[in-house]
Amino acid sequence: MDMMPFSIDFSYMQRVVILLCVVVCTFKITSLLMKRSNMVRHLKSFPGPPAHWFFGHALELKRDGTEFEKTLAWGVTYPFAFPVWFGPFLSILNIHHPDYVKTLLSSTEPKDDIAYKFLMPWIGDGLLVSSGQKWFNRRRLLTPGFHYKILKPYVKLMADCSKLMLDKWEGYSKTNKLFEVFGPVSLMSLDNIMRCAFSNNSNCQNEGGTNMYIKAVYELSDLINMRIRVFPYHSDFIFYLSPHGFRFRRACRVAHRHTEEVIRKRKEALMEEAELERIQAKRNLDFLDILLCARDEDHKALSDEAIRAEVDTFMFEGHDTTASSISFLIYSLASHPQHQKICREEILQVLGDRETLDWDDLNRIPYTTMCIKESLRLYPAVPGISRKLTKPMTFFDGRSMPEGSYIGVGVYSHHRNNTVWENPQVFDPLRFLPENVSKRHPHAFLPFSAGPRNCIGQNFAMNEMKVVIAQTLRRYQLMADPARPPKVAARLVLCSLNGIYIKIKPL
Structure with missing residues (x-):
């Protein structure tokens, strides 16, 4: 019996595929248009600056050192909150008033799933980005790592790291030339984290750009910054196929291998010392000890993946943010x-x-502490905080936002809100005299966020700033060039597009 030849009408299949693509695209576009329509409806009670239908406010926020000037101007017109559009389908309600901020930050709403997700391939689902019960349990487990008994021995390590940096500045003190401070401060801050949190003498201030791990940390920060700015790179598919995506994955592997090696060596060292009390009798505890000895309510240890996530998170959060704060403090x-x-x-x-x-x-340098706080007010290391609502939220004036909305705290503009701060552009440490602080809203000053999700390492950061600035002022007189002010911009942390330059003289 002859078999009928099997054939396929490819033209028919092509038509089916095209039809399916049209249906899917139509559904997607309709869904996005409905999403935009819902956003516009919910934002009617929040007037804001006019936005282009397609580009939103992207044409005005050019990331050339002028974006904060623009948002500050908008804040004067809209003193509580205003929407900022990123393209045609995404809007974030930007709030910059203490009563609004209190409502948001007093909640445990999770971080947004836009910018923060780009960090996850590097730092994992650690304390910074986790939410719900997982975040609560992890916060409880890690809090002992920032007890004063743990932080106390760090002061000497911080002093050693800053002395090494200041020794390298000796040549600048004899030339009377401007030099850029963010680079060396960043290396010093990274050195400090490695020594204090992980008892790892990285020697990064001497090795600089030759250390593979240090190079990977800097490359990851730069690539995440770039991915946030380049809209097509928001797509995982496009980013991972790009040369930048290849560099990102390679840098992640280097960073993760280094972290895993640090954890492996410490685990071997702790094999015979199962309790923190025994370890502390021999040497100072560090953050890694706390992680490795932490137990949940079922007496289970953290997994290797969870420990690596917290180590990488602490490296990211405790390095760039502190470097930004110290650099702008020196400039101030x-x-x-x-x-x-x-x-x-x-x-x-x-x-x-x-x-x-x-x-x-x-605690015996109150005026210096006030200057640190005033510098943090004018130059907050984290210039913005964002959340995605899991339930509707109503503010003190009755206006509300629905579940699924994105709300951002513009910390930079919040700290310069002239309805809260008198002469907000002026550097005035006396704002932080106790009698002046008591008159202000408790959510007026947010260098370390506020509420249950505030920065767990804020005491560590403040201690480091005090130690570094004390040693710096003891050795050098600091001078700025009025003709070369920093062009402040938001990246992963607050930075200057043209660097932060000073001159120094020996005392």
Whole structure:
């Protein structure tokens, strides 16, 4: 019996595929248009600056060092909140008033699933990006790592790291030339994290760009910044097929291999010491000890993947943010010699014949602490915070946003809101005198966020800033060039597009 030849009408199949593509695209476009329509309807009670239908506000927020000027101007017109559109389908309600901020940050709403998700291939689902019960349990487990008994021995390590940086500045003190501070401060901050949190003497301040792990950390930060800015790279498919995606995956592998090796060596060292008390009897505890010895309510240890996520998260959060804060603090004091002089006199009085602060000295420099806080007000290391609502939220004035909305706190503009701060552009440390603080809204000042999801490492960061600035002012006079102010911009942290330049003189 002859078999009928099997044939396929490819033209028919092609028509079916095309029809399916049209249906899917139509459904997707209709869904996006409905989403935009819902956003517009819910945002009617929040007037804001006019936006282009397709580009939104992207044409006005050019990331050339002027975007904060634009948002500050909008904030004057809309003093509580205003929507910012990113393209035709995504809008974030930007809030910058303490009463609005209190409502959002007093909740446990999760971080948004836009920018933060780009960090996850590197730092995993750690404390920064996790949510719900997982975040709550992890926060509880990690809190002991920031107890004062753990932080106290770090002061000497911080002093050693900053001394190494200042020694390298000796040549600049003799030339009277401008030099850029963010680079060396960033290396110093990374060195400090490695020594304090992981008892790892990285030698990164000497090795600089030759250390593979250090290069990977910097490359990951740069690539994530770029991915946030380049809209097509928001697609995982497009980004991973690109040369930048290849570099990102390679850098992730380098960073993860380094982290895993640090964890493996510490696990071997802890094999015979199962309890923190026994370890502490031999040496100072660090963040990694706390992670490895942590147990949940079922007495189970964290998985290797969870430990790596928290180590990578702490490397990211504790490095760039502190480097930004210290760099802008140095610039602030260089630009205001009258305040620098008072800080130096206070520090020298506390130090006496000693070179560095010790633990008990950290609370004996109130004017310097006020200057640090004022610098953090003007230059918050994290210039914005964003959340995605899991349930409707109503603000103090009765206006509300529905579930699924994105709400961002513009910390930079919030700290310069002239309805909250008098002469907000002026550097005035006396704002933080106790009697002045007591008159302000508790959510007016947010350098470390607020509420249950505030920064777990804020005491660590403040201690490091005090130690570094005390040693710096003891050795050098700082001077800024008025003709070269920083062009402030938001990346993963607050930075300057043209660097942060100062001159120094030896004392």
